[in-house]
Amino acid sequence: MRYVIIGDGPAGNAAAEAIRRRDPAGEIIVLSDEATPPYYRPLLPLLIENKLTQDALLRDDLHTAPRVTRFLDRPVTSIDSSKQRVTLSDGEGLEYDRMLLATGATPTLPPIAELQGEGMFVLRKLTDAQGIRQAAHDSHRAVVVGGGRIGVKAALALRSLGLEVTVIEMLDRLIPLQLDPEAGETLRGVLSTQGISVMLGEGVKGLVREKGKVRGAVTSGGKQLEADMAVVGVGVRANVGLASAAGLTVGNGVKTDSQLQTSAPGVYAAGDMVETTDIASGQAMVSGTWTNAVNMGHTAGENMAGGQVDYAGALNVINAMEVAGMPVVSVGVVNPTEDYETYPHRSPGSYRKLVFRGERLVGLLMVGDLRGAGVYHALIREGKDISREKNRLIAGAYSYAQHLTPQVPVLDSYGVR
Ligand SMILES: Cc1cc2nc3c(=O)[nH]c(=O)nc-3n(C[C@H](O)[C@H](O)[C@H](O)COP(=O)(O)OP(=O)(O)OC[C@H]3O[C@@H](n4cnc5c(N)ncnc54)[C@H](O)[C@@H]3O)c2cc1C
Structure with a gap:
C-alpha cells in the first residue's frame, strides 16, 4: 500500500x-x-530573536x-x-x-497595494523568519500590522533585538480571538512595559517608501509612523x-x-x-x-491505514502561551454573546473567566494563575452536563481528583462530602 x-x-x-x-x-x-x-x-519567533x-x-x-x-x-x-x-x-x-x-x-494580506513590496514580511515559514531576522539587522523601527498571536510574537521578537516596535490592531484588544477585552488590556500593559507601543482600533492604509525602501506607515486614521520594515499578521x-x-x-x-x-x-x-x-x-x-x-x-x-476512527471535532480556541512572562490559557468560547453565562474572577495578578451555555462549560480564559486549567479544558472538551459541579467550578474549588473519580456523585448522595 x-x-x-x-x-x-x-x-x-x-x-x-x-x-x-x-x-x-x-x-x-x-x-x-x-x-x-x-x-x-x-x-519561529525564537529564531528571529537568535x-x-x-x-x-x-x-x-x-x-x-x-x-x-x-x-x-x-x-x-x-x-x-x-x-x-x-x-x-x-x-x-x-x-x-x-x-x-x-x-x-x-497568511492573508489586506488588499492594500501600498502595503506590499520590499520590506514587508509575513511570518509562517522558516524562510519568512530568516527574512525578518535579516531585515531587523538593518532596521531601527518596525511596524507590526495585526495584534493577533503572530503579530504579538513577532513584535516581542523584534523588540528583543532592540527595534522600536508599534503594533497596529484594528479591533479593540490584542489577540482578539483568544483574549477578551480585560485580558487584552492586561497584555497591552505587559507589552508597554517591554517598550512596545500598541494602537488599537486602527488599520493601516499603506507603507511610505523612498526608492522602494520602507520609511514609514500611515494608519487608517491618518497617523504617520516611522518604520524601516513591516510585519503583517492579520490572519491566514x-x-x-x-x-x-x-x-x-x-x-x-x-x-x-x-x-x-x-x-x-x-x-x-x-x-x-x-x-x-x-x-x-x-x-x-x-x-x-x-x-x-x-x-x-x-x-x-x-x-x-484501515481504521474506523471518528474525529471528535476541534476547539477553535485552544491556546497556552507565555507572553513576556505572563502565562495565558484560553479554551473554547472566550468572547461570548448573550446566549452564554459568564463568571469572571479576579485576584491580585490573575484573572479567570468561565463561560457556560446552560449546564455545559464551554469557555475558559486564565491569566496569571493557571491552576485548574487542565480540568476546565477536559470539561469543555467532554461537553457534559456539569450542573452538580457548576458552583464549585465557579468558586474555583473543583479539583482534578473530582474530575477523575466517577463515583463522586455516589459519595455525594451519601452525604460523604
Ligand atoms: C509564528 C507562529 C506561531 C504559532 N504559534 C502557535 C501556538 O502558540 N499554538 C498553536 O497551537 N499554534 C501555533 N501556530 C500555528 C501552528 O503552527 C499551525 O496551526 C500548524 O502548523 C498547522 O499544521 P498543518 O500541518 O495543518 O500545516 P502547516 O504546518 O502549515 O504545514 C503544511 C505544509 O504543507 C506545505 N504545502 C502547502 N502546499 C503544498 C504543496 N502544494 N505541495 C507540497 N507541500 C505543500 C506547506 O508549505 C507546509 O510546509 C503558530 C504558527 C506560526 C507561524
Whole structure:
C-alpha cells in the first residue's frame, strides 16, 4: 500500500506516524514545498530573536523515521483523484493508494497595494523568519500590522533585538480571538512595559517608501509612523487550491466526513486546511492550532491505514502561551454573546473567566494563575452536563481528583462530602 502525504507540517507528520504504526508494510511518501525538513513552526519567533538556531527548530524525531520518504522542495501542482495520482512541479507523477492533503494555511494580506513590496514580511515559514531576522539587522523601527498571536510574537521578537516596535490592531484588544477585552488590556500593559507601543482600533492604509525602501506607515486614521520594515499578521486562509482544482468539496476549508475522508474516496485531509466543527460553539470553523493539526493528522492516518476512527471535532480556541512572562490559557468560547453565562474572577495578578451555555462549560480564559486549567479544558472538551459541579467550578474549588473519580456523585448522595 502506498500512502502519499502532501504537506510536511504537524498534520502530515502525525498521519505518517499513525500509518507507520498501523501498517508496518506500507510505503509512506511525504511531499513538501519547503526545502527544510519538518520544524516547530510556533518557535519561529525564537529564531528571529537568535535564541534558537535553525537546527534546534528541526523535529529530529521525524527525520529518520523508518519507511517514511521525504521529498523536500517538491510542491505538488495537481491531483487526479480518479487516477489516484499527484503531479509534482517538475512534472513527475506519483501514484497512491491513499492520499492525505495536509497543506496548511497561508497568511492573508489586506488588499492594500501600498502595503506590499520590499520590506514587508509575513511570518509562517522558516524562510519568512530568516527574512525578518535579516531585515531587523538593518532596521531601527518596525511596524507590526495585526495584534493577533503572530503579530504579538513577532513584535516581542523584534523588540528583543532592540527595534522600536508599534503594533497596529484594528479591533479593540490584542489577540482578539483568544483574549477578551480585560485580558487584552492586561497584555497591552505587559507589552508597554517591554517598550512596545500598541494602537488599537486602527488599520493601516499603506507603507511610505523612498526608492522602494520602507520609511514609514500611515494608519487608517491618518497617523504617520516611522518604520524601516513591516510585519503583517492579520490572519491566514486554508490552502485549498489543489483540492478545489481537483473537484473536492470545499467551504472555508476542505470538507470531510467524520473520518476525515474528503469527497474523493481514498483522499483524506487534516490540519489548518480542513473545515471542521468547533466542539464548544458547534459552529463550522477552520482551525489554526498545532494540537488540532496533530489530532486530525493522527485520526486521518489511522483511517487511511484501515481504521474506523471518528474525529471528535476541534476547539477553535485552544491556546497556552507565555507572553513576556505572563502565562495565558484560553479554551473554547472566550468572547461570548448573550446566549452564554459568564463568571469572571479576579485576584491580585490573575484573572479567570468561565463561560457556560446552560449546564455545559464551554469557555475558559486564565491569566496569571493557571491552576485548574487542565480540568476546565477536559470539561469543555467532554461537553457534559456539569450542573452538580457548576458552583464549585465557579468558586474555583473543583479539583482534578473530582474530575477523575466517577463515583463522586455516589459519595455525594451519601452525604460523604
Ligand atoms: C509564528 C507562529 C506561531 C504559532 N504559534 C502557535 C501556538 O502558540 N499554538 C498553536 O497551537 N499554534 C501555533 N501556530 C500555528 C501552528 O503552527 C499551525 O496551526 C500548524 O502548523 C498547522 O499544521 P498543518 O500541518 O495543518 O500545516 P502547516 O504546518 O502549515 O504545514 C503544511 C505544509 O504543507 C506545505 N504545502 C502547502 N502546499 C503544498 C504543496 N502544494 N505541495 C507540497 N507541500 C505543500 C506547506 O508549505 C507546509 O510546509 C503558530 C504558527 C506560526 C507561524
